[in-house]
Amino acid sequence: MASPELVLSGRRALVTGAASGxxxxxxxxxxxxxxxxxxxxxxxxxxxVMAERIGGEAVAIDLSNTAELAGRHFDADILVNNxxxxxxxxxxxxxxxxxxxxxxxxxxxxFLLSRAVLPHMYERGWGRIVNIASVHGLRASAYKSAYVSxxxxxxxLSKVVALEGAAYGVTSNCVCPGxxxxxxxxxxxADQAVAHGLSADEVLSEVLLARSAVKRLIEPEEVAxxxxxxxxxxxxxxxxxxLVLDGGWSAS
Numbered sequence: 001m002a003s004p005e006l007v008l009s010g011r012r013a014l015v016t017g018a019a020s021g022x023x024x025x026x027x028x029x030x031x032x033x034x035x036x037x038x039x040x041x042x043x044x045x046x047x048x049v050m051a052e053r054i055g056g057e058a059v060a061i062d063l064s065n066t067a068e069l070a071g072r073h074f075d076a077d078i079l080v081n082n083x084x085x086x087x088x089x090x091x092x093x094x095x096x097x098x099x100x101x102x103x104x105x106x107x108x109x110x111f112l113l114s115r116a117v118l119p120h121m122y123e124r125g126w127g128r129i130v131n132i133a134s135v136h137g138l139r140a141s142a143y144k145s146a147y148v149s150x151x152x153x154x155x156x157l158s159k160v161v162a163l164e165g166a167a168y169g170v171t172s173n174c175v176c177p178g179x180x181x182x183x184x185x186x187x188x189x190a191d192q193a194v195a196h197g198l199s200a201d202e203v204l205s206e207v208l209l210a211r212s213a214v215k216r217l218i219e220p221e222e223v224a225x226x227x228x229x230x231x232x233x234x235x236x237x238x239x240x241x242x243l244v245l246d247g248g249w250s251a252s
Contacts, residue, residue: 005032005033005034006033006034007033007034007232007233008030008033008034008035008078008231009033009034009035010034011034011035011036011077011078011231012035012036012038012075012076012077012078013027013030013035013036013037013038013076013077013078013079013080013231014037014038014040014059014074014076014078014079014080014113014117015027015030015037015038015039015040015080015082016040016041016063016080016081016082016083016109016113017040017041017082017083017084018037018039018040018041018047018050018080018082019039019041019043019046019047019049019050020041020043020046020050020182020183021180021182021183021184021220022082022132022177022180022182022220022223022224023039023041023080023082023083023132024050024220025220025221025223025224026080026082026132026220026223026224026227027039027050027054027056028053028054028224029221029224029225029227029228030078030080030224030227030228030231031054031055031056032054033228033231035077035078036056036057037051037054037056037057038051038056038057038058038059038074038076039051039054039056039057039058039059040059040061040063040083041058041059041060041061041083042060042061042062042063042083043060044058044060047059047060048060063083063104063105063109063113064101064104064105064109066104066108066109066112069109069112069113070112072116073116074113074116074117075117075120076117076120076121077120077121077124077126077127077128078127078128078129078130078231079113079114079117079127079128079129079130080129080130080131080132080227081109081110081113081114081129081130081131081132081154082132083105083106083109084102084105084106084132084147084150084184085102085105085106085184086144086147086184086187086188086191087102087144087146087147087191088143088144088188088191088192088195089143089195090142090143091145094145094146098146099145099146099149102146102147102150103146103149103150103153105150106147106150106151106154107149107150107153107154107157110131110154110157111157114129114157114161114172117129118161118164118165118170121165121168121169121170122165122168122170124169125168125169126169126170127165127168127169127170127171128170128171128230128231129158129161129165129170129171129172129173130172130173130174130175130227130230130231131154131155131157131158131172131173131174131175132174132175132177132223132227133151133154133155133158133174133175133176133242134147134151134176134177134178135176135177135178135244135246135249135250136148136151136152137151137152137154137155137174137176137242138155138176138242138244138250139211139249139250143192143195154174155174155176155242158172158173158174158240159172159240162239162240162241163240165239166239171230171235171236171238171239172239172240173230173235173238173239173240173241173242173243174241174242174243175223175226175227175230175242175243175245176242176243176244176245176246177218177222177223177226177244177245177246178209178212178218178245178246178247178249179208179209179212179217179218180217180218180219180220180222180223181217181218181219181220182220185208185217188208189203189204189208192207192208204217209247211249211252212246212247212248212249213247213248213249213251213252214247214248215247216247218245218247222245223245226243226245229243230243
């Protein structure tokens with residue numbers, strides 16, 4: 001039996017967008033718990049570096065190329081759908097191609113990856129699917145039509161997987177963080193500054209964290225801790241749920 005420190009020993013975990021940010025923190029945490037981690041990212045060199053750092057494997061793939069993704073085969077006991085991008089623009093100036101790209105990356109790709117790994121999970125009688133959603137899966141913000149749509153859809157997809165997988169020992173949940181200290185959020189500061197006519201510091205305090213009771217960015221390691229919990233034995237009955245780390249945003 002695995003020690004408490006290696007509760008995921010013998011498990012194979014696929015983490016998307018794992019070359020940096022939240023994905024890198026999750027990959028590191030799961031590897032530390034004994035999992036063999038597949039670092040999946042469009043950044044081939046970044047994925048290779050991260051995989052070498054944690055003793056895992058690297059897979060370079062463009063998850064927005066869903067035609068190619070549908071033909072790929074993946075075996076994993078744990079799937080963490082994390083890859084994502086942000087684009088900030090009013091709907092009337094939001095390019096349809098960009099909207100479609102973001103939904104492919106953040107909703108269709110998680111569906112295809114879940115579809116790919118579920119047979120293996122069903123066969124083993126154990127599986128964990130964790131979707132890195134967002135407080136924007138529960139709340140909306142102006143200028144983020146594609147992101148909000150994708151994250152709302154991801155919550156729905158996760159619940160369907162939870163219902164279908166329960167009889168096979170598979171759980172499916174979402175982690176819904178607020179603003180996390182990542183390159184994606186740092187890029188948002190600049191975009192939102194232009195949209196609102198504010199400085200980056202003003203955007204952080206008056207826009208991004210305006211509805212948060214806890215006035216700080218969330219650290220990637222906090223999100224990784226939530227993922228680790230959902231993969232742990234203690235969370236065996238947690239499925240179809242959202243674990244919210246939003247500093248009290250959704251409480252207001």
